[in-house]
Amino acid sequence: xxxxxxxxxxxxxxxxxxxxxxxxxxxxxxxxxxxxxxxxxxxxxxxxxxxxxxxxxxxxxxxxxxxxxxxxxxxxxxxxxxxxxxxxxxxxxxxxxxxxxxxxxxxxxxxxxxxxxxxxxxxxxxxxxxxxxxxxxxxxxxxxxxxxxxxxxxxxxxxxxxxxxxxxxxxxxxxxxxxxxxxxxxxxxxxxxxxxxxxxxxxxxxxxxxxxxxxxxxxxxxxxxxxxxxxxxxxxxxxxxxxxxxxxxxxxxxxxxxxxxxxxxxxxxxxxxxxxxxxxxxxxxxxxxxxxxxxxxxxxxxxxxxxxxxxxxxxxxxxxxxxxxxxxxxxxxxxxxx
Amino acid sequence: xxxxxxxxxxxxxxxxxxxxxxxxxxxxxxxxxxxxxxxxxxxxxxxxxxxxxxxxxxxxxxxxxxxxxxxxxxxxxxxxxxxxxxxxxxxxxxxxxxxxxxxxxxxxxxxxxxxxxxxxxxxxxxxxxxxxxxxxxxxxxxxxxxxxxxxxxxxxxxxxxxxxxxxxxxxxxxxxxxxxxxxxxxxxxxxxxxxxxxxxxxxxxxxxxxxxxxxxxxxxxxxxxxxxxxxxxxxxxxxxxxxxxxxxxxxxxxxxxxxxxxxxxxxxxxxxxxxxxxxxxxxxxxxxxxxxxxxxxxxxxxxxxxxxxxxxxxxxxxxxxxxxxxxxxxxxxxxxxx
DNA sequence: CAAGAAAGCCAAATCGATTTGGTCACTTTA
DNA sequence: TAAAGTGACCAAATCGATTTGGCTTTCTTG
Numbered sequence: 001x002x003x004x005x006x007x008x009x010x011x012x013x014x015x016x017x018x019x020x021x022x023x024x025x026x027x028x029x030x031x032x033x034x035x036x037x038x039x040x041x042x043x044x045x046x047x048x049x050x051x052x053x054x055x056x057x058x059x060x061x062x063x064x065x066x067x068x069x070x071x072x073x074x075x076x077x078x079x080x081x082x083x084x085x086x087x088x089x090x091x092x093x094x095x096x097x098x099x100x101x102x103x104x105x106x107x108x109x110x111x112x113x114x115x116x117x118x119x120x121x122x123x124x125x126x127x128x129x130x131x132x133x134x135x136x137x138x139x140x141x142x143x144x145x146x147x148x149x150x151x152x153x154x155x156x157x158x159x160x161x162x163x164x165x166x167x168x169x170x171x172x173x174x175x176x177x178x179x180x181x182x183x184x185x186x187x188x189x190x191x192x193x194x195x196x197x198x199x200x201x202x203x204x205x206x207x208x209x210x211x212x213x214x215x216x217x218x219x220x221x222x223x224x225x226x227x228x229x230x231x232x233x234x235x236x237x238x239x240x241x242x243x244x245x246x247x248x249x250x251x252x253x254x255x256x257x258x259x260x261x262x263x264x265x266x267x268x269x270x271x272x273x274x275x276x277x278x279x280x281x282x283x284x285x286x287x288x289x290x291x292x293x294x295x296x297x298x299x300x301x302x303x304x305x306x307x308x309x310x311x312x313x314x315x316x317x318x319x320x321x322x323x324x325x326x327x328x329x330x331x332x333x334x335x336x337x338x
Numbered sequence: 339x340x341x342x343x344x345x346x347x348x349x350x351x352x353x354x355x356x357x358x359x360x361x362x363x364x365x366x367x368x369x370x371x372x373x374x375x376x377x378x379x380x381x382x383x384x385x386x387x388x389x390x391x392x393x394x395x396x397x398x399x400x401x402x403x404x405x406x407x408x409x410x411x412x413x414x415x416x417x418x419x420x421x422x423x424x425x426x427x428x429x430x431x432x433x434x435x436x437x438x439x440x441x442x443x444x445x446x447x448x449x450x451x452x453x454x455x456x457x458x459x460x461x462x463x464x465x466x467x468x469x470x471x472x473x474x475x476x477x478x479x480x481x482x483x484x485x486x487x488x489x490x491x492x493x494x495x496x497x498x499x500x501x502x503x504x505x506x507x508x509x510x511x512x513x514x515x516x517x518x519x520x521x522x523x524x525x526x527x528x529x530x531x532x533x534x535x536x537x538x539x540x541x542x543x544x545x546x547x548x549x550x551x552x553x554x555x556x557x558x559x560x561x562x563x564x565x566x567x568x569x570x571x572x573x574x575x576x577x578x579x580x581x582x583x584x585x586x587x588x589x590x591x592x593x594x595x596x597x598x599x600x601x602x603x604x605x606x607x608x609x610x611x612x613x614x615x616x617x618x619x620x621x622x623x624x625x626x627x628x629x630x631x632x633x634x635x636x637x638x639x640x641x642x643x644x645x646x647x648x649x650x651x652x653x654x655x656x657x658x659x660x661x662x663x664x665x666x667x668x669x670x671x672x673x674x675x676x
Numbered sequence: 677c678a679a680g681a682a683a684g685c686c687a688a689a690t691c692g693a694t695t696t697g698g699t700c701a702c703t704t705t706a
Numbered sequence: 707t708a709a710a711g712t713g714a715c716c717a718a719a720t721c722g723a724t725t726t727g728g729c730t731t732t733c734t735t736g
Contacts, residue, residue: 011721011722011723012724013722013723023722023723023724024724024725027723027724027725028724031724033725034725055722055723056721056722058721058722058723059721059722059723059724060722060723060724062721062722062723063722063723063724064723064724
């Protein structure tokens, strides 16, 4: 158990006193800087080891102006991003980022999307990865305000944006439904104007024109979660019974759509094909399991962290991200019962 | 995008100069301490706002000796804890901890289990939550060394341990198989000597004595993951064909066990019942889905954080944790095809 | 051999906040 | 009227490191 008699850790001054040298010399000796006699250097190292000295990360941070910490931030409503069991898109990205960050010598701070409270001021970070910022994103503003550099995952294209390949993803979904024989695929979208939504609409409408079906778009509010998707889909199916496919990018909506389909007497995977975007817990455990897209989040988070670290460490930008294309994961919701 | 011209943030000295008072007075005014004329206080606040002043978390940390940060740590091999898609037990706990920690005014640092590197020295934390430490756990040693208080999830019972209810969990699994008619339930366990394993063995053997079946235990190495579970189960089923139930606490082993069962010509859920412990992605997406236990990780992580914060803030210990008992989630692997 | 270089070491400044221990000018109270 | 408060403020110490700018010696080298 944690010892409650906290033995105040040895400081550089303790080492200096014990070794009979100045703090400067201790610092130089331990960091391999300056001119230090090798005998002195050894002596200092020995004393440091015997006192079990470790430099204080806090003090180093204050002095150097860097904390060697990064964070993943998002102002998305957590109902959408996290899901009921805390597993999901945000979490998966966070773990991916954390792993790479650690390899690069940074620690990773977890700031769960919390709705109102803006955590930026309480975070001691050198840089951040910002997930899908809305226009006028408050977190983006706070970061700029504090002079904290950040990389965006899924924002307007640019030097500091890592793309989520929304167009490709949407294209995969639409083409797949069409290939599977859907004559009247509809889109169930979110009301808020993020890039993923815009891309889905564009690609969907382009496909409608190309293939020759009438575009039908239902909308629901992201923060309503599964129920929102359910209601939008139910309305859609009631009003347009000819609809035989649903593209539902937001997975919380998608499970709602399944419910609506079943209640409307449809057989999901047979006379109603449903596909969603994020291949997470919801898609995999839905009944039937949902066709979804493997977005390659490991690569995405890795690319984001690498770009951020490149900016922070001032080195050369990493190679143009060889981000592999997203791939479809076909499941029963578009391929009928196994 | 992050602005690369970093405008060095306003410091308390800037505010003091601008307001024509000393740094002391600024500090007192902003923190509501000391005796400050209310006109002066207002003036200081106004200047602080106009300069967009925010105290440096780094400097506060150095001064106060606290970083207001916590971390979840584990020395378990990540093959077991994290799983291929980074989702899992560790992640679920981390997100739970992070949420509560944030509510309590702490930020949460993510330190993915990384095998060799001991992250403790690079972490600026006030306290930690340690997951399932082995005997002579290196991370536990490092924490004690640095004088960092920690709470254990799943360790020897005590003031600073939050229990995972292994006995109850194991009991649930064994009784369930017996109830479902298993005559010869076997146990597939890990080789390493952690509490969960010990509890599973004890409860299993007690049940064998009580109910009257011959205990059969197969072992596999945790770090072999699914394959280890597969091989152990295959051997077991080949040697003891009468086995009609498998208790496989480690979920990675469990999916291996399913594979072994199928290859041995069994029908999982019918003539071979399989149940596992952690109700995560593996259990839910296995074919067939696995009966598992809802461990109540949200409550566990909440209790751990609350206890830790109580220790750190020196307040009274929180009420004896009213940790609710784990509950069984029955799925096809023990109840036959739907 | 004197000027200059290099080795070896250290005192003090610095990072940005909080806290301690004052000073000074006015009240109160005894 | 002297002693004791108290309101308002500030200089300097402090936290624990790194870095700047010396200051001595001891070589080199023209």
